[in-house]
Amino acid sequence: MCSPQILAAALAEAPPHDDLCTGHGHHAGAHHEHDEGARHDHGVPPHNARSTAAHHGHSAADSHSVAADHRHSATAHNGHGAATYNGHDAVDHHGYHAAAHNGRGARAPRELGARATHEHGHGAIAAEGIGRRRALRTALGAALGIAGASAAAGVVGAPRAQAQPLNLSGFTVRDLTHAVGPDFPVFNLYVRRPVQRQVMFEEIIGFNTAEWTMNEHTGTHIDVPAHSQRGLARADAIPVENLVAPLCVVRIAERAAQDNTTELHVEDLLDWERRNGRIPDGAFVAMDTGWYHRVHDPAAYLPFDPLRLALLIPGIGPDAAEFLLTERSIVGFGTDTSSLDVGTRFEPMVHRMLLRSGRYGIENLAALDTVPESGATLVVGAAKLRGGFGAPVRALAFV
Numbered sequence: 001m002c003s004p005q006i007l008a009a010a011l012a013e014a015p016p017h018d019d020l021c022t023g024h025g026h027h028a029g030a031h032h033e034h035d036e037g038a039r040h041d042h043g044v045p046p047h048n049a050r051s052t053a054a055h056h057g058h059s060a061a062d063s064h065s066v067a068a069d070h071r072h073s074a075t076a077h078n079g080h081g082a083a084t085y086n087g088h089d090a091v092d093h094h095g096y097h098a099a100a101h102n103g104r105g106a107r108a109p110r111e112l113g114a115r116a117t118h119e120h121g122h123g124a125i126a127a128e129g130i131g132r133r134r135a136l137r138t139a140l141g142a143a144l145g146i147a148g149a150s151a152a153a154g155v156v157g158a159p160r161a162q163a164q165p166l167n168l169s170g171f172t173v174r175d176l177t178h179a180v181g182p183d184f185p186v187f188n189l190y191v192r193r194p195v196q197r198q199v200m201f202e203e204i205i206g207f208n209t210a211e212w213t214m215n216e217h218t219g220t221h222i223d224v225p226a227h228s229q230r231g232l233a234r235a236d237a238i239p240v241e242n243l244v245a246p247l248c249v250v251r252i253a254e255r256a257a258q259d260n261t262t263e264l265h266v267e268d269l270l271d272w273e274r275r276n277g278r279i280p281d282g283a284f285v286a287m288d289t290g291w292y293h294r295v296h297d298p299a300a301y302l303p304f305d306p307l308r309l310a311l312l313i314p315g316i317g318p319d320a321a322e323f324l325l326t327e328r329s330i331v332g333f334g335t336d337t338s339s340l341d342v343g344t345r346f347e348p349m350v351h352r353m354l355l356r357s358g359r360y361g362i363e364n365l366a367a368l369d370t371v372p373e374s375g376a377t378l379v380v381g382a383a384k385l386r387g388g389f390g391a392p393v394r395a396l397a398f399v
Helices: 004-011 017-022 127-144 253-258 266-276 318-326 349-355
Strands: 116-119 123-126 173-175 195-200 209-213 221-223 244-251 283-288 330-335 360-363 376-382 390-398
Touching: 221 349, 244 266, 266 318, 283 376, 318 330, 318 349, 349 360
Parallel strands: 244 283, 283 330, 330 360
Antiparallel strands: 116 123, 173 390, 195 209, 221 360, 221 390, 244 376, 376 390
């Protein structure tokens, strides 16, 4: 592992994300426009004799180096960053390739026939961004202590640990989680739509990453006690043993298809127990309304009545919540709708009853009709957000 100082030096003068991704600004591989004597004009001492890729005959595999030295090293020059020098490319200078030094040493052929041009004040720009990608990968490789592309052959990676297969013999795993994207239905009064922005691209830097802007209560997510009252447990403080629980699914989909604002009641729970036995201690109880089938139709998933200023969605009744919290010993309950409370209830009564008791809820569950009423085990992969009032989850049922 490289030191933080080396990594900082390598990245210190790299262009911002937008430059890397869009090609604006100077390329990450071109040397400053001045001639070979420019190092003296800049007032910097001569470069160390140990070049990075080819310096007076040193090969790319030599232990001294990984990149190129044309008076200024591609890895670091008197404190300058590894990827750039004075904001210009570190690959080509006055037509020299990255592997050449003052016309000496090995000249590597220009990758994919990229041409180098020199314009006063702009440095050398390699066609199609080849110079940028090559220099940035080389510099990052040097900073992280790994071989660059030109020296990759012959480098032996660390041995891989033998994977131990998980024994799921006799089990089927069901995914009870919605995929979240910018089009996932949210109630705009409380929650903004998710936004995804890709900021790194494999064509430029060798890998892809994206930044997400998303409310913690978007998609399939967990409501934790602090969501209802400050001072109670937050997302990172939920006991892990409570995130694995017997799953009890109570179905009211037939009724919900006829009545958007129906609620789960005690009688529904007692009917379930007559068929399946008592709700086990430590169980998670999920209400299946069939609502997840509507997720691709926002108007049907979140039907809003402008006259009543209410969402017309089913919920868990206060009587059912009271029964589960006082007569049974559960870790939490949830629903395949976007709220534990029925949409016409302005006060989040059921939320408060559940969360202030120290338990958790899950909203926007999916595919509850693919698991049995009893006998499955729920595994809640909740993001461990420090201080979170909720978090996205990957809910899995082992059947």
